[in-house]
Amino acid sequence: MLSRKLALIVMLGTAGFMSSVAAEIAVIVNPANSAAVTNDELTRLYTGRSSALTAVNLVESSPLRSQFDEKGVGRSSAQLKAHWSKLVFTGKGTPPLELATEAAVIEHVAQNPNAIGYVAAASVTDAVKVVLTLN
């Protein structure tokens, strides 16, 4: 587990992602999706209080993840994990699917009309639509 995490960090590091410590985060949906997403709705989607869209996350080892937890959901990663453990261990919810890379998030959102995800603003491609930018 740890070595995989380490390998991932090293991988991301060499790929130059580590430099994007305080990157702008783009919240993305499928181009076919015309829904407007407010900050409030984003929080609801990523805390399991709304299932209007199906949220996908980056894995915890991704540096962008903790930034998104703070800026997008307004909670620390530990607080969000505590929140989701309440739901998971009482059978009330399942946390968003976790994907390993921003490319996987873009691919997933591009293929699922109901999906919502996030990537660094610089990583956005034409395959997805930006609905919200977090600074």
Next chain:
Amino acid sequence: MKKSLLALSLAVALVPCTVYSNTTINGFASIKAGITTGSDDQLYGYDDKLNFKNESLIALQIKSDLGDKLSVTAQLLGRGSDDFDVGFEWAFVSYQLSDNMTINAGRLRTPFYKYSDFKDVGYAYDWLRVPQGVYGLGFDTIEGVTLYRTAQLGDVDSTLQLVFGGYDGDASLSGARVNARIDNVAGVTWELAKDALSARFAYLTGKTTIDTSPVTLAPGFTVGNLYQALTANGLAPLVAAIDIDDESSNFIGVGLTYDDSDWIAVAEYTRVKVDNSFIATQKNWYASLGKRFNSYTPYISFERENNAALVGIYQPYAAVLPAQLLVPVQGLIASQERDANTWNIGLRYDFHPSAAFKTQFSSEKNKTMDQRNGVLAVGIDLVF
């Protein structure tokens, strides 16, 4: 909460639309150690010898998604206090009736308190343990069915839960293990949340039967012996007023939470009543305040327990009861008297993405016994 990356990437690659993760395994564990601060103190199962077992536990949860909105969940939990013997804490089938309605059937948690559902998942809250003065009721699980309905009432998130079922198992009474049953449990809980504020109401009723006859009152003299002697003396109505035989019971709980992600304040008040029995009405509450400093969350809380023994039960009989029967009746009823205040001070430290270190000092002032008990505990709560 972490699924196999390989399985996921395969699933994403092969099934682009709907991804059914068939079976997921999650777990949580708490390793805690505690010791009383005074050599004669006893509290929460601790004494003056350092104990690593008493509050430690480990659990595995298996959830299988059968598709078409049907799933089955089983949670296996072993407690150190039971020598880590594993039992099913939850085991239920869940069916999603609609986007905002789910029905669960099987073994569930009885939703008495705000933290009832996840009180064993220490990682989910800041305290080292849920406030024992309020959460000490027992009867944690229920076999039955529950319906959840979520809704948005304007800006307010509403969660309504209905529960029906029964409990049949052990209970602890004056330190003795006794058989207990609560039949025809029917309850409703309602939680309202807006921004940082949330409020919770709970009301449950049932018919309680507790077999108190094995409880020893004096060497060689049990509650069962007392009931026989009273009946033999023509005092069957007094037995009926004392014993716990299919008695109407109710529970009321009110909770308030403020959590703006920096400050967290929680308070709960509960009242438990068992009619026509020697069980005192229990009116308990706690209030807790914590402040988050990045990974550190210090907190302080206060618990109040106030159970007045129902001395009125035997007063009409005081003149006619022979002393050898009056004294044990008084003793049994007086055993329910409890007047205690507890202060807790503690700290949660999130030292790892999946684990939290906690320490808590609790000091209980038992006014009934004129005794002070202190416990210092440390531990780690984790989820996986």
